[in-house]
Each structure stands twice: as structure tokens, then as C-alpha cells.
Amino acid sequence: MLAYIIQRLLQSVLVMLVVAFIAFALFNFVGDPINNMVGQDTTLADRAKLRQELGLNDSFVVQVARFIGHAAQGDFGLSYQQARPVGQIILEKMPATLELSLLAAFLALALGVPMGIYTAINRHSWVSQAMLAISLIGVSLPTFLIGILLILIFAVTLGWLPSFGRGTVVHIGWWTTGFLTADGWRAIILPAITLSLFQLTLIMRLVRAEMIEVLRADYIKFARARGLTSRAVNFGHALKNTLVPVITITGLQLGSIIAFAVITETVFQWPGMGLMFIQAVTFADIPVMAAYLVLVGFFFVLINLVVDLLYYVVDPRLRIAREAAAGG
């Protein structure tokens, strides 16, 4: 068990290093950092001095090490666009994105899994067919289009909910939350639904497909042949076997919510990291882009790690085989 954890940790560190390296490459080789930071009339001599000061003349290895060292401490330099420390900008924006992502993830799971189970067990009911049809639309409609439609219906036509911004937020330490005000809740509903829809349909289809496969298995046939109740067969046996492989993919999907937040935040002008990233891309603000990359990479690696460990805990075949191999 310990060996497995260590192995996965090492793998994660490796991936993080790769990500950091790419970020560094972005940072230093895409365009000229000096040119991006100073105005056009800075003299060549001044530029040379700046270059020296910033350590841009040091060897490659030293620069990489320095970059990684700073990154580990959350120091990504100054944003070209806002001339403020990138770390500070990220801290400001992170709560908005995290709250939105968590709510969207919760919605996707809370609705997607039950719907998937229902449509697998009652394959031919018209409710299932309706759900499947809607899910197909959910997968086909681009996220931004859903956002626009929701804005059109609920903000423009009905005027019930706001079409942009976070509403009133409450500061707790360095965190800002929208969950403590009615205003904040009204502002987060539409973006959360938009963000969750794609994941919801994916999870639903995944759970359904997996459960249908499982329901065809021999042990289900045997369970039925033993006269176990439908409830025991569907929820005791089939569900457990369905969720094990579904956990991995679901976990990864939830990770990608953070990425999809980019789109949703753009549509709703939600002041989170996603919007920050898009603005950085349009402006070619490399430090911000690099920082976002490392941060998102970190989240992904973390989620992957947690999911792998979860898989290990849940499937006895992995657990016991390894213990047997180790213990003899």
C-alpha cells in the first residue's frame, strides 16, 4: 500500500515538473520579457541593465531552478497587464472560481448519477428516452450557447436573475464568498447551471453505459437466479460495481470543470481565474498565463492522485492482490 502511494506521488511530482517546465518555457522564450515590460523609448543600455537585474543572462538551468523555486512559493512575477504581483491577482480571483466550480460539480453529481442509474434500470420508459434526448442536446450545445440562452430567458426576458457579476460578496480573511448573501446566490445560479450541464450529461451517460454493461454480467444473472430482490440486485450489486470504474472518470471530469469555467466566466463576466486567463491570452500576459497553467496543472495532478488512491481503496482486487504480493 505504501509502495503504491509513493509511486503515485513520484509520478505526480514528475508531471508537475513537466508542467512547470512548460510554463517556464512560456515565460522566458515566448516573446521577449523585457520588451513586454518596458516602454518603447527605454534605451538599450537600460534594457541590458534590466536583463541583468532580472537574471535573464544566467544559465538555463539556473533560470529554471529559480523559476521553480519561486513558483513553489507562489511567486510568479508581475503581470504585464496590471503591473501587480500575479500571486495577488490569483488569490483575489480564486474564491470566485472555486465556489462556482464546487457548486457546478455538486449539481453535476447530484443530478447526473441518479439520472444515469434511472435510465439504466428503466431502459425503455419514456422518461428515460426523454432524459437521453435532453442529454444528447446537453452534449451538443456548446457551453457558451447554453449560457447565452439562459441569460436571454432568465435575465433579459424574465428579469429574475442577474446576467453578470457575483452579486454582493462577504470577505472572510482573504476569501470572498457569495454564499452568504441572497444576492450572491442569485448571481451564482445561472453560471453554475451552465457550467454543470456538460458534466451532468457526460456523467449521466457514463453511469448509464457502465451500469447497462454491469447488468449484463454473469454475477448479476446469478444474483437474479438466486432470487435476490430487484433492489438488492440493482442497488446492492450492480450499483457498487458500476461506481467503481465510474469514480475515476468522474473525478477527472470534475477536474475539467475548472477548465470549462473559463468559458462560463467569460459569458457571465464572472470575476474568476478563468476570465483572468482569457484576458491574459488576449493580452499575451505571459506571467499570468504561466501561473494559471501551473495552478491548473497542480489541481489536475492532485485530483488524479486522489482518484487513483480512491480506486485503490474501493476495489478489493487491487488492495488484496498487492498485499498478497507484498506479504507473500
Add this chain to the structure above:
Amino acid sequence: MSLRDRLAMTSITDAEALLRVEHLRVEVPTRRGALVAIDDVSFDIAPGEVLGVVGESGAGKSLTGAAIIGLLEPPLQITGGSITLGGRRIDALPDVAMRRIRGKEIGVIFQDPLTSLNPLYTIGHQLVETLRTHLGMSSGEAHARALSLLAEVGIAAAEQRINHYPHQFSGGMRQRVVIALALAANPRLIIADEPTTALDVSIQAQIIALLKRLARDHGTAILLVTHDMGVIAETAHRVAVMYAGRIVEIGTVRTVIDRPSHPYTIGLMSSIPRIEGRRGRLQQIDGAMPRLSAIPSGCPFNPRCHEAFDRCHHERPELMSARNTQAACWLYADARQAALA
């Protein structure tokens, strides 16, 4: 009735039959019309009897078992005939009622023990679950009974092993667990669908011995479905030979094996290599069993039969008395006329 007929009698009176299948018909609708998978199959099983069902793959053996417990995969469906268990009709029962019969009155053993057990639950859990569903025991009682079941099927160190997962058992051990599960609620009939096919030859003998002993001890009848004649010879009292969804011969094991009547059975027996006796050339039956969509009219075996004559191509034979067994073959039509006269 003559003595010979009485000895050859293979059906029992209503009062005695545990399971009675009459004129069972199973069809599958396709876009080209309905295909008949089981065509007018009838047989009985007495309490405590082991009835073997042999035939090639696709002859309908497993489907018969599935039909009896009501687990035909759609779009297969029973379209005719009746199935009676202990005097009670079970082929048209609603699912809720059928569920109480499965496991409690009829147990099932499938072919592959690896995939028959849920890999995520301990075998103890699966045993206790079955026991509590049918016998209403408390978990303590069920646990104790599970232990005794495991001991009965020959699993040593049952107290530790009851908490193990299926993948921690070898193939033969797993099949013993499956048998324990099938016997858990003390059913009167067990349908064993190829119980030894997926096992090593050396293990097969053990499992067969186990099945025989358990059947004897508990008085359980067994419907033993297999393509392995050797297993039948070892275990069964009577045997039914199936071909293209029909029973073509049925009789006691010794007579069917040593003195078969139906040309197909004769062909089958001659194609089995024997260790004792003269070593002649191994016989083969020309051709192959027809697909469901291309079953010949008349007797389904007629294209491959050396004894076929005109009537065989047009009329379908029912089971009739033939020498020492019952066979569905026009060769014996005169014998029946003679016996009735």
C-alpha cells in the same frame, strides 16, 4: 402394458413429478419472422432424480434451463407449453412470485465460477444475503449457516475464508462456493448449466462427486445440462438428447449410451473415442446442426441421417417408444403401432 414398455417408461404420473415440462416452445422474433429456439420440448424430473440434457452448442439446452427459471433474455420468450413445479404452474407467473421460487425452490449453477461471483463482495456477504432473503434469518444465524454450507461443499478453514473475496479462490474452490450459494435455501431442484466445463479435468471429477453426494444427502433433483457425455455417464439417472431445439431421444443413461435408438444419438455415441473395446475408425456425423433460421422441415436431422426416408422429409416425428428408449424417429413408428395393437 408389456413389461418391456414399463421398463422403458420414462414419464411418471402427475403426483410424482417434481418438474414437468410440457410442449415448451421458445421463440425469438427477428425482422425475418420468429425463429424457434425450443420446439415442443416435454420431459419430467422426479424428486431426487438427476436428468441429464446433452447436445451440441446451440441445441437449446441452456435455453431450456433459462426458460424454467424465467430468466430468458429478451427478445426470447416462451410462446407455448407449460412448466409445472410440484403441481404448480410457474411459466406464466409474475416476476415477483417467480423471484421467490428462484433460489428457494430451484437453484442454479452456471458455467463460469469466476464471473458468477460479484468480485466486490466477500463470499460470506453473498451467502448471508441469499440466506436472509429466502429464509428470513438474522445475520448471526445466517453467518452460522453459511459456515456450515461452506464446510459441506468442502472448503477448509471456512471461518477465515468466509471473509475472502472471490478472486482469492482457485477455480474449483469458486465453483464449490457457487454450489453452496445454489444450495443455500435448500431448493428441491438444481439446474446445473455446464458446471464443470470451465474447470480443469482433475477438478471436474471432484465437483461431480460433490454434486452427486449433495443431491443424495438433500434429496435434490438435478437438471444437468452439458455437452460432456462422460459427466452424464457419471452422474445422471436419465438423459435427454437435444437437437435443433427438440428432444430426439430420452431414456435411462445406460440404455442411451449403450443401446441408443435415434440415428443422431447413435452417431454421437460412435463418435466418442473409447479406451476399451476395438479401436476402429472414429465415426463422424456429416454436416452440422442447422442454424435457427434454416431448420429443415420434417425431422430436423433428416439431411444428415443415413436412414432417412420419404416420411422423414415431410413429417415431424414425436417422441415414441423405440426399442429401449423414447426416440423421435419414424424408424420406430411401426414398433409403436405394434405395441398398441
Add this chain to the structure above:
Amino acid sequence: MAEITAPGAPAIAVRAARWRRFVENDLLWSFSRSPVTIAAAAAAIVIIGAALLAPLIAPHDPYDLASVSLLDASDPPAWLKDGDWTYPLGTDNQGRDVLSTILYGTRLSLLVGCSAVMLSLVLGVTLGLVAGWRGGIADTLIMRVADVQLSFPAILIALLIDGVARSVLPHDMQGAISLYVLVSAIALSYWVHFARTVRGSTMVERNKEYIQAARVIGVHPARIVIGHLLPNVIGPVLVIATINLATAILTEATLSFLGVGLPPTEPSLGTLIRVGNDFLLSGDWWISIFPGIVLALLILSVNLLGDWLRDVFNPKLR
């Protein structure tokens, strides 16, 4: 059972038998039995056909500045008040006919989508074949890269590549090359699916006897791979390609909507929606909603076709 034809049967009978086999073929049968798939195919054909014929059938040329007049700006669709049937779906804020912009925009969306899929197919299949056939270091390397890439969502990767290209290329060239950058970015995000499937199939086939035999005889590996392995993986590849097409179109639309895709001078459906989004709140909804509907229909119908293809090729469902 095979039908037996008498020796020397006339060629017509053979041809008739082949035609009957084709018509009774499972593929066509399952297609004709599924009304949803037929509708999807019809919709796809209509949209794609209209887009391809855009220069011929568009009522106006929205990019010919001479024919665009600000007087007609922000006209609503024809069936509403103030509408005009010369501009059946209304005009945008610059006076361009929405219907025409949609036709040209769909064309571009399809162009980018198809090119991206083609490119990622070639890339993915090649790498998959190499990884599966050679195994060893090549395989490990390719699969490691694939694994790392797969743990990130494709859209982020596409955004990243696009953003980097933007910063690297000089400003004035950006408009001209943005199309190529976009296609490459999307293609590089999706090659992994092809590579994985092809690698899997290659590894399975590689160990089969007929491949071993060919190697023993001395057939050149390239011929074995292209002649024998490739045909065996075409089925799944086709399914992935169709589904990826829908995703590619969606990705392109998203990138354009975010402002890092095609520019407003050469708008795809995504760009049109982006541009129109600004006018949503002021009530000129048609500028972004109509392109949105067309986009949604296009992706939906391609998705349905992909679903149907997947069912057809899935041996378990037969």
C-alpha cells in the same frame, strides 16, 4: 448457409445477389430503422450542403463592403415588425445580412472542424501505429505524452497553443495565419483518442498468425502495417472521427467565442455568436441566436450520426 448457385450462373444473377446483400445489409437496415438517425443525416446534409454552396446561394455577400449599408443595420427578422424579406433573418449592427453571414460562417466552421479532424486523425493514427507496431521506447514515450495530455482538458490545451502562437507571431500576421493556428491547435488537442485506439488494435493484430507469417516471408513492415493492420482499425477510427468532428466544431466555436479563434473579419459561427452577444442585452437577439441554432443543430446531427455509427460497429449490440 451459403446460397448455392449452379456453376456457370449468368453474371446478372450474381450482381442481383450482391445488390440484395447490400440492401439487406445490417448497416443500411439499422439506419433505415432509426428515424432519429435519418433526421440527423438529413439535417447534416442540408446544413453542410448549404454551407458548401454558400457563395452560390447566399442572398448577399456580407463581406463586400459596397453592398452593405448602415441604413439597414440592426433590422429584425422578416416576420417581425420592422422586418424586411430582403434580410430574412435580420441584419447585424453593421448592416450585414444574418442569413448570409451564417452560411459563410458555417462554411468556415466546417472547414476548420474537418481539417482539424483530418490532421488529428493522420497524426493520431500514425503515432498509434508506430507505438503499437514497434513497442518498446517509442511506445512508452508516445503513451506517456498521451497520458499527460489526456489528464488536461482539450480546450485548455487548444487555448494554450493558440495563446502562445499569438504571442510568438508578429501582430500583423495574426489575422492571416489564425486559421492555420486554430486548426493545428484543435488537431493537437485530439490526436490522443485516435492514437490510443489504433495502438490497442495494432498490438492485438500484431500477434496474430497472419501478421507473423507476413513478417517471416519478409514483407516490408510498412506494407504489413498499411495493408493489413490499417483496414482492421478503420471501423473504430471512423466512429472516433465522427464524434471528434462534432467536438472539433464545438471547440472551434468556443475558441472563437472566447475571442481567440477566427476574427470578426472572417467569422465562423462562434465568432458570430460572440459579436452578437454584445447586443443581446439591448434586445437584438437574432444576431447571436440564429447562428447559435445552426451551430447547435450541426453539432447535434453529427453527434447522432456518430452514435449510430458506434452502435453499428459495436459487436456486442448485434
